[in-house]
Amino acid sequence: MKIIDDSGIERDFFFEMSKYAGHLYKSHVERHLAIYELYKKTYELPGSVAEFGLYNGSTFFFLARLIEIFNRPSFEIHESSSHHLYGFDTFEGVVNLTDMDHTEVHTTKRYVAGFKQDGNVFLSDLEHFKEENCGIAKRLHTIKGDATVSFPDFIKRNPGVRFRFVLLxxxxxxxxxxxxxxxxxxxxxxxxxxxxxxxxxxxxGETIAADQFIRKNHLKLKAIPWACAPAAYCVVGN
Incomplete structure (x- = not known):
């Protein structure tokens, strides 16, 4: 597919996309590398992967690629393999702020409907991704709704699902x-x-919820020293 850039030069779209790293912000590359490092720690475990808060879907699709690369033999040989990817989002942006979320530090997205993306765009991208990557298509799932309701409902309907890597x-x-x-x-x-x-x-708010969880369950927080985000993680059940 040919495109014309701002200088009037004809370029091949897919060739240009192969150089995508040169067009990414350093923080985006750093974040994907950090997620890769965390994923590597779990890929030999049974269980699925979940992301809560999809935004534009970039991390969701990256996680799908990691499953496709590291766990392909499992899901190609065994139809009922546990290696699925679940994405939870309201597709309405932020839906509820509480006193726990209040801070004097300014950010442009901390309001109801902040981070809102067109869910139809993401779902269209997802369908296209599934068409192009049929091997993993049946293992990609999105759950729409407020996670305070949608996640308890999900585990009630799917009591056998287990997770090895969860990104909040x-x-x-x-x-x-x-x-x-x-x-x-x-x-x-x-x-x-x-x-x-x-x-x-x-x-x-996220920090307060995490601290309560860590203290209650006597877990330890860790970090990837060179990465800004994900900013912290814990290993459970060891």
Whole structure:
């Protein structure tokens, strides 16, 4: 497919996309490398992967690629393999702020409907991705709704699902707390829960929910020293 750039030069779209790293912000590359490092710690475990807070879907698709690369033999040989990817999002942006989310530190996204993306765009991208990657298509799932309701409902309907890697990127207190309040019994021993904005002054709610969870379950927080986000993670069940 040919495109014309701003200088009037004709370029091949897919060739240009192969050089995508040169067009990414350093922080985006850093974040994907950090997620890769965490994923590597769990890929030999049974269980699925979950992301809470999809935004534009970039991390969801990256995680799908990691499953495709590291766990392909499992899901190609065994139709009922446990290696699925679940994405939870309201597709309405931030839906509820509480006192736990209040801070004097300014950020442009901390309001109801902040981070809102067109869910139809993401779902269209997802369908296209599935068409192009049919091997993993049946293992990609999205669950729409407020996680305070959608996640407890999900585990009630799917009591056999277990997670080995969970990325929490909802930023605010209530949905983060609700997921953490329910998820531990559904984690495999040695699994990882990562907190994207832990310790970020702009997003105290996620940090407060994480601290409550860590103290209650006597876990230890760790970090990848060179990465800004995910900012912290814990290993459960060891």
């Amino acid at each position: 990127d909802m930023d605010i207190f209530e949905p983060t707390h609700a997921v953490l309040n329910s998820i531990l019994d559904h984690m495999v021993p040695g699994g990882i829960i990562a907190f994207d904005e832990y310790g970020f002054p702009e997003w105290p």
